[in-house]
Amino acid sequence: MIEPRVIERFKKRTIWFHWVHTVAFLILIITGAILFVPGLGGVAAGGLTRVIHRIAVVVFVGAPIVYLPFNFKKSLHFIKETLTWGADDIKWVGKAPDYYFGGEEEKMLPQGHINTGQKMWQLVILITGVIFCITGLIMWFFRDTVTPGVFQWSVIGHEVAFILAFTMLLVHVYLGVIHPRMTESMRSMLDGKVSKHYARSHYGKWYDEISAREEE
């Protein structure tokens, strides 16, 4: 049975922001990680990839800066939500393995607009984003100002942040695109809509909230 996808999950501008950020991040990953693949390091010869890396980072950092004032309340909520953790999140972690390995849907705690796992991803983006920016700025602009030790650990910090962010990105893509349970996730990031059934079963708390709002 195909249900009509009628519930708005993401606004158009949020979808745009998501994909602009995604493309910038992918370019950053490619131009950065290429240095660590044997045989491909030569692509960086001449330093062109570093220039592309720096252009991409302007977009990557610029996108949220442009997005924020137009969606101020939502953005603040996003940050607050990302940083607020409680007992329900711990419960979610306990139930997550069974849920993600195909256990019964009903056993999972009803989730808000985003679930605890998505919150983890947001937290990783926030934390690594800050690390990327600080260490990146040091390497880009303050090479001659800082001590060699600071520069060296900036290189390491950038790389550790990459490991964390990239691994979580893989999880994010897998769950969004491939996981058998997340049938409408990817499409909702394209046109912003999900079906009632999907909203109810994946984001029960959020569904109740928006239904209540509609009834008012």
Next chain:
Amino acid sequence: MTALTHNEGNVDMELSRRNFVKAAAGATGLLLLKPAASALAQNSQKQDDLAMLVDVTKCVSCWWCYAACKDYNKLPETIKPDPENPPVLSNDVWTTLMPVKSGTEWHSRKQACNHCTVAACVEVCPTGALSYNELGFVQYEKEKCSGCGYCAEFCPFGVPQLESSGVTSISLMNKCTFCKDRVSNGEQTACAAACTTGAIEFGKRADLVTEGKERVASLSQTNGKAALYGERELGGLHVMYVLDDIPEVYGLPSDPEAPPAVMARGLFKWLGVGAALAAIAGFGLNYLIARMRMVKGGNE
């Protein structure tokens, strides 16, 4: 972590750690940890390693090594070598002299890449532009350089030179090449060939270690500070020095170490590859099990 000191025992420990890393590499079938692998292959000087021995007590500051380096490597002559204001290493100065007043005498220490056996620059170079040549020296292939400048930041001697534009950082590294074309064809390095007093000797490293020790033994009769520098430092330098004073006087750290960040970097590289592989393997397993259980439970 005090890896890579001039103490031989530590070098051995360091090498066994590298062995372990390499074994782990073999197990996953991925040799992404190029630095550790390449250092392992070159972990000690081989019998035919080439080297130079620089004797500061023989140097008369004639600057012929400087001129010969410029000439052979076709570097522009931009600075007049002046002992009062000597040129420092830069993009077009790959070797220079560091004049030092020792007592009432002036001596100069020739300054250039020391071609370490365990070279921080090679370990951190992402593109393979820096590598260990089979003849022992640190080989530099400029066409592979991306200009990232990590070598310059990690070198314990501050040798690699890089002029970067603030915005793009496009600029390639420069350093002494050990006159690869010459030494691969049985010739001496340009600086050694030009040296007028025998202060720079070129030859097999093993022979030069012996000779350096003999020189130090003879100097020690009148000078207690005489020492051979570079025999064990950083796994053994391929440019060693006969010094008549403590290394710091000649601008050399007395106990050089590859920065600990080098090792951390090697470790994290594997952590990254491991995490990505584990995630991908986990997805496959997760997909199969989740799909099976969902079909069975009819809650697809």
